[in-house]
Amino acid sequence: MVRTPCCRAELGLKKGAWTPGEDQKLTSYVNRHGEGGWRTLPEKAGLKRCGKSCRLRWANYLRPDIKRGEFTEDEERSIISLHALHGNKWAAIARGLPGRTDNEIKNYWNTHIKKRLIKKGVDPLTHKSISANLQDIPKKQDINQTIIMSDDGPDHSAKVKKSARFLNRVANRFGKRINQSVLSEIIGSGGTHTTITTSATVDSESDKSASSSFAPTSNLLMTANGNATSSPSAFSESSINDRLMYWDKEYNIEFSTFLNDEDFMVLEESCAENNEFMKELTRFLQEDETDNIEMMPVNEHQDSFEDIDNYFA
């Protein structure tokens, strides 16, 4: 199917900034006939604009219920908390702020809030603090597997590399399918002496998109701060709270089920999918056992697979 372009230059349609006269025509037409029928509206209203342009002008500027001017502190707080919940879903955020448009909020986020959060040491994508390690992310040619270690010697280094390789496999396999922060939290932290930064190969395109998008990527970064319990758990009343799904006994690396409130919301939206994800992750871990990494699959652990199913059901 070949789609006819919305705004064809050869039709003499105007682009760029709207004049007061055009605004007047559009406003009076919509006031008389109501919103909708944007495709035919320009002709009926006597405008040399495409319908899409008219809809946008109305929605973002001319609508009478639009609140203009500076964002208040309350509004800013709302944007931040809604962004933590929805990510870059500007329309969803705008629904929580009457009188503000998605475009306005998006611009305000990109020009004000984002910078302020970075200044405060908060990652605007994940809303978590930016650790010193993350500020020092290696160049892409070096990040396929990078291990930042404490001075525990070469033996420990080799052990950690094995686990990092495993984590890297998980990242490669699952990173594109679920929210990155969710995946990071599911897999959890490393041992108390080890900080692992592991990633799937990142090409230039995903580099670019990662800078402006909350979308899941195959680039998984895990920082082991040895303080997994600092993550607020949305499952505090759950009987399986604080349990470990996997435990790399030899290297004392834990793969935990800690989730924070935001992640819980994400999971809540797609429980079935995540249930499947957990099953697949378990199979994947079992396969990995053949690589001599001592893992305890969930169905052999004291936490039964059923528990995990119930968890996400």
Add this chain to the structure above:
DNA sequence: AAACTAGTCAACCGCTAGTCA
């Protein structure tokens, strides 16, 4: 005063989902 730079934001573009004939 002129040139340059950085910030802001309205508008555009490409894409997708939903609806209807």
Add this chain to the structure above:
DNA sequence: GTGACTAGCGGTTGACTAGTT
């Protein structure tokens, strides 16, 4: 089931402005 069309969304662009050199 298919194609045409509409509405809406998120990312990007570019014109404008203010500040700096």
